[in-house]
Amino acid sequence: MSLTSSSLRIGIAGLGTVGAALARILSRRREALARISGREIMVKAVSARDRSRERGLDLSGARWFDDPVDMAKSAEIDLLVELIGGEDDPAKSIVEAAIGTGKAVVTANKALLARHGAQLAGEAERARVPLAFEAAVAGGIPIVKTLREALPGNEIIRIQGILNGTCNYILSRMETERLPFAEVLADAQRLGYAEADPTFDVGGFDTAHKLSILTSLAFATRIDAQAVHVEGIASITPLDLAMADELGFRIKLLGVAVRTQDGVEQRVHPTMVAKSAPIAAVMGVTNAVSIDADAVGEITLVGPGAGGEATASAVVADIADIASGRLSPPFGLPVGELAEPARAPMQRHEGGYYVRLSVYDHPGAAAAIATRFGERKISLESILQKGRARKPAPSLGRGSAENAVPVVLITYATTESAIRSALDAITADRHIAEPPQVIRIERD
């Protein structure tokens, strides 16, 4: 890459929503960007699947490449922006071709980074080129810059984020309109907030990709996306949201990374957060990340997690940093100094739990259940029983949902293994009509 003060020549691979927005912003902010970074930033090459598609862009100064790898290798650009997506080729070969031929790389590709981030950072380090990815996590929120540059005086204790707008939109509407998951999902699909195949979003996998990137930045470890414990939101019911509300909580799909004695615990699951927590107030498609750190305390960043212009805004920030010569190692430290991740096993997770049981309305059931928790030294902070069953259960362990009544228990801090063991025992006792619902509580 040219580090002279001459112009910085950009090649954009991918002209979807984000790529088109990027081209528009680079055009309308051309003068401002030149003043800010001290050099002109020009789109000199583009590559996308369909050349003929009308995008409303003036790309007359840019050369068209049918093959993005050719563009990545071309001597006509100094910096490649990868906006194609996907964890493997063509995105990976494009990025590697650019790095291998001495170009700076800016990417919004969280899947690629989650899988190959440490390897690509190593290649960029050896080639002495910048690799930047602000847009890969939480769209327009400057969370990567914050973790990489704003907190060097801190040991990070925990990050927790609402990193998937689709899930937060669905949970927000389920809560405010008291609708079941399937109905809101269908509506979100109609409105374009959810994909035809929603698994990647509602199953928590998109959040897991993004979390693994933040974990690496926060804890100076190599990315370990495989270590993330992942649960989605499909099991959440309007009843859970109503119970949460009554108990002073909201339910959010969070990505959480915590430093523990056993290593870094990375998990994605529906989470009970106190209504007073800043992250609890974040509704709809908005994203948010809260960072707990030893010196600064808690800081929270809130903003749009997706959308063409918002995501392109983050891409432009990376480009301007590179144009200005403001460089950081991709994950904050040279790759060789990133620690091998020590995975904290999920069974040892410690925290409070919300447990909702569908309990047969039968004398002695409550006492028997309480005993199972007590045997495992699980203390209960509150118990909430709503009404009575439509019909009492005919006898122990027999009947259907209509013979059962919802009972919600909030536990004090305990371990995942203790909870699982207690619930196994309660299930074996045949006091419950349905599998238990378990939602972890994240304390402030």
Added chain:
Amino acid sequence: MSLTSSSLRIGIAGLGTVGAALARILSRRREALARISGREIMVKAVSARDRSRERGLDLSGARWFDDPVDMAKSAEIDLLVELIGGEDDPAKSIVEAAIGTGKAVVTANKALLARHGAQLAGEAERARVPLAFEAAVAGGIPIVKTLREALPGNEIIRIQGILNGTCNYILSRMETERLPFAEVLADAQRLGYAEADPTFDVGGFDTAHKLSILTSLAFATRIDAQAVHVEGIASITPLDLAMADELGFRIKLLGVAVRTQDGVEQRVHPTMVAKSAPIAAVMGVTNAVSIDADAVGEITLVGPGAGGEATASAVVADIADIASGRLSPPFGLPVGELAEPARAPMQRHEGGYYVRLSVYDHPGAAAAIATRFGERKISLESILQKGRARKPAPSLGRGSAENAVPVVLITYATTESAIRSALDAITADRHIAEPPQVIRIERD
């Protein structure tokens, strides 16, 4: 300043809460900081008023200077941290001595920057040394970095911030406990959240200093602290907070800077914000800043605005940026390229208003008041009258507060001058028993 990879030698002027926290963080994060910035960061000199005071710090490697200006000039340091405060000397001479002898400067001094920021940035630019001040605004929140580096693709439309923890603490307690201003202030003073002379905080002046710095960063203008319209929170009553609540608002002391057709409007005043706005959820001493920008939309940063460790965390971030060679002009652009501020006059401010009147309970009063607004084309969104007066007013324009009833009006967008003119007319009509309460509404 030495830009080699040798160690970076720090001198700290001021060892109060922030200075002591800084020394502690630089000590406990010594190894991590060396890895992050690629060079060792060492405290080599300190200066404070009282040498004998026990601070619990090991400063054995640092030379003591009785005169901080001598320290600033000393060849034994590369970077000076100014934590003395105050808009003039000694802080100003210390910073100028450091710049004049080629040192990098990091300061947390908002008053100094509000008054002399553009001048000092010019001196730093001529001397080719960095001048950084993340800690000067909103403590541990990385708002300076965000405005300077994270949004180059955006035209900023508006910044609004809760920038003074004392005011937010007082308003939060007034709201939740329904207590009058004076009582909560006295309590805050007892608890150390407010100064013995609270004018600087509760009068809005501290917020104005911080706002003027953010305005310069956001709108690429020279700092113009004199242009800030300032109102404090002493006039806010529990009744206003209760009325706000009923109407779906919270009252916050905000610093707001908005781009208008007439230039940049800078104002500090109690503000009605919709409860759904992210900034509305921020309670207690916490600070927050929301940025509206054309590409990214709205992003909000929330965190501790004060406190030794939180503020020192921001100072360390500046030091690490400088140690790593990640440099930006202090206000984002070379000083010569910052625009002269075009002040938007407050009379032309446009927005909605909350107006609380103490209206004599007399037939025709409501109609007469509505007429005065109507004459000025001010449309009313809602009118709220609570109960009736204890005694009806004896006659037009006569009586006391006990003959009056509170009436709250929410207007649609209008101008400051129209509101003032309407209220002057209503006062002249002698329909109100007390001066009107006027609170501007900030829409999402």
